[in-house]
Amino acid sequence: MEKNEGFRVDNHSTLHSRVLNKLRQAIMSGYFKDGEHLIQDELAELFGVSRMPIREALRQLETEGMIEFVPHKGAVVRSITFKDIEEIYTIRAMLEALALEKSIPLITAEDIEELNELLIKLDECVEKPDNFVSLNKQFHRLLYSRLNWTRLPKYLKSLGYGIPLTGKQIAKSNQEHRLILEAVEKRDPKIGFKRMQAHILRTGKQIKHYLIEKKA
Known part of the structure; x- marks a missing residue:
């Protein structure tokens, strides 16, 4: 495709997220x-x-390992591999499940209301996928926003939140989000841990399939 095709981004509040998403997807x-x-x-x-x-x-893509800054060259693409995906999503599955487990007793009724509102917006992404990564990030981060640990949220932030998905993939992801929120509403940390871990590991497998399809 032409070098300027399909990349233009609107200058609105989600500008940074949309640029990041499109650049990540292009790599x-x-x-x-x-x-x-x-x-x-x-x-x-x-x-x-x-x-x-x-x-x-x-800067974010450097943190995720997708580019590196080389002296006298600047930003250089470092293609992500199946091994990278396996490492990132295995680590994220363990850490984010732990973050949720520790956060569930601290999540407020207002947080739960906001999480339900985000799920409604995420459902709209089945038809309009562009906002999915940004909303998905908000949903996940809100789940452990009450966590009174300082290091764990920083580690999770460095791992990133995936790529834009198709409508069918988004619907599956949202299904899992509802099960996670159900565990939060029931104040069940152990079930929340298991559901979050399963959700992220499945997402990692999905991204591997995405790489295969895009490079076929």
Whole structure:
């Protein structure tokens, strides 16, 4: 496809998230190749935005291991592999399940109301997938926002929250979100742990299939 096709991003409140999502997807799909130099000015023109959201997105992708900053070159693509996906999602499954388990006794009625509202918005993403990653991140982070540990949320933030999915995949993810929220509403930390762990491990397998399809 042409270098400016399908990348333009609206300048609204979700600008940073949308730039990050599209850039992450472009790397995972192989649009940007392993070892390719990502020039901020060129990316800003490609996405139709200023350099600031590009710079922020590159910092996050460096944290996720998808790019690296090389002296005298700047940002360089480091293609994510099946091994990377397995490592990231195995770690995330354990850590986020633990975060939820420790958070369930602390989650408030107001939090539960907000989580239900986010699920309604996530259901809308079945038809309009662009906002899924941003809303998914809000849902997951709200689940452990009351956690009174400082390091664990930082570790989880560094692992990222996946890629845009198809409507069918989003519907499956939302189904699992409801089961997780059900455990929260019942104040059952052990069931919450199991459901969160299963959800994230399945998501990791789904992303592996995504990589196979995109590179076929």
